[in-house]
Structure formats: structure tokens, C-alpha cells
Amino acid sequence: MLTFGNKRHRLPRMTKREFGKILREARLRRGVSLRHLADESGIEFSRLSRMEHGTRPAPGLPALRRLADLLSLDIVELLVSTGTPRESVEQLLWSQRLHEAKEPGGWAAYAPEIHCLRDKNRFIVRVASRQGAYCRATVGRSTWGLLTFSTASKLEILIPPEAVTIFQANPAEILCGTENVLEGTITKQRRFGALLNDVIAGEDIELNGVCALPPTQDPPYGPGDTVYLWVPAAAITTEPIQEEHHA
Numbered sequence: 001m002l003t004f005g006n007k008r009h010r011l012p013r014m015t016k017r018e019f020g021k022i023l024r025e026a027r028l029r030r031g032v033s034l035r036h037l038a039d040e041s042g043i044e045f046s047r048l049s050r051m052e053h054g055t056r057p058a059p060g061l062p063a064l065r066r067l068a069d070l071l072s073l074d075i076v077e078l079l080v081s082t083g084t085p086r087e088s089v090e091q092l093l094w095s096q097r098l099h100e101a102k103e104p105g106g107w108a109a110y111a112p113e114i115h116c117l118r119d120k121n122r123f124i125v126r127v128a129s130r131q132g133a134y135c136r137a138t139v140g141r142s143t144w145g146l147l148t149f150s151t152a153s154k155l156e157i158l159i160p161p162e163a164v165t166i167f168q169a170n171p172a173e174i175l176c177g178t179e180n181v182l183e184g185t186i187t188k189q190r191r192f193g194a195l196l197n198d199v200i201a202g203e204d205i206e207l208n209g210v211c212a213l214p215p216t217q218d219p220p221y222g223p224g225d226t227v228y229l230w231v232p233a234a235a236i237t238t239e240p241i242q243e244e245h246h247a
Helices: 016-029 034-041 045-052 061-070 075-081 086-100 113-120
Strands: 002-004 007-009 122-131 134-139 142-147 154-158 165-167 181-192 195-202 205-212 226-230 237-240
Touching (some): 034 045, 034 061, 113 122, 113 205, 134 154, 165 205, 195 226
Antiparallel strands (some): 002 007, 122 154, 134 142, 181 195, 195 205
16 A cells, blocks of 8 residues: 555555566566565565465555566566556556655656547548648548658558647738648646646547646636647658558
């Protein structure tokens, strides 16, 4: 059980037998005796032995970290391989780091959810026109400009959340054009430490944007507001999709 402030958090339940197997295999692979591992980790020899045989559950997170370091195991992979969802593991580790952070902008500015936002900005598109490496493709009911060196007519694109810039007014004059400019509505707004996540819905497409914003500063727009977003063509990454051809 972990203690953060006045709150207690239980380590996610894991399969005792699987954990013991991983622990034993890693120890033997490094040629470390059970007695030596017990001395180095601070875990009682008899308890460590029962853990390896699957009759005793894994220890708390601090002891798990020591075991992972001593046996060159990745603690996240260790927990995931024993049945704990990766999202739960990352959230647990982040919660501890957030509690231990002493200065704003350190671990407090990071959250596991940010990684998931990139996958939400993935789309399958068809190339409508091409001029060298520059092409235009349809995303929802919009046409976007992007760069690709592939000749495939079907692409998977990723629009990085950090590349989404939000304007309160149409930025056509500032940008000298309207390429990759989308009008939409803020449907959701969340904070992750010093990061602000906006979800913008527009022409049959929904995008996540992320920007840095001090926790003490309020954003100039909120849910329900109409905004314009812009994504540079060079920021969009592409991956060709090979289509099957039937005779």
C-alpha cells in the first residue's frame, strides 16, 4: 500500500504466480542468489522465496522499484506483464511523482493521458491531388495540405496535439491563407499540470490540442466557444496504407 499525503493507494492486484516466475527467471539470468537478492532489496529471505513460488503477492511499489533496479527489469513492463493495465500503472506512477514534485513544471506538468491524445488525432485519408511531396487529402469534409514522399493514395495521418494552434478569430490574414484552418467548437477542456488540453469539434472531425499554460492563468476560451485551429502541413506525419487489389 502506498501513502501520498493523507491518502492511501493500493497497488493494482497482480497474478502472484506470474510475478514470481518473472522474478525468478530474472534473478537466475543475472546469476544472483536468493539470499543476495534478499540482502540487497531489504526483503526478508523467506518472503522473497514465497513470492518466487507464487504463494506470496508482490511487495509495495518502493520494494518493486528496488527489485526492478537490481534485476534490470522495467517496472512498467513488469507490472503490465503480470496483468495490470498499462494505463493504471502509468497513472499510479504519475500520482506518486506528482506528490513528490517540489517545483511546478517538473513531474506536475506530465500526465499519462497526454500520450493517449496522439492516438485520438489519427485519421485515414485519401489523397485528392499531388504535386511532388505536397498533396491535399480529405479529412472528414475538409481538405488538408500535407507532405508525404509516398505515392500511396490512402494514408494514415497523425496530427500532433502540440501542433494544433487555436485562434479566437479567423487567422487567414495572419497566415496569408486558409490552408489547414478549421472552424470548430470547444467541446471539452482539461488541465494536466501546466498543460491545457482542448477538444475541438468541426466539419465531421474532432481534434485534440495541447498547449502550455501556467496553472495560475485562465485560458481565453472555454467549452462552447467557437474557435479556429491551424495545423502546419509539415507537422502532419503520414504512413502509407497498401490497398488490396482483387482480380
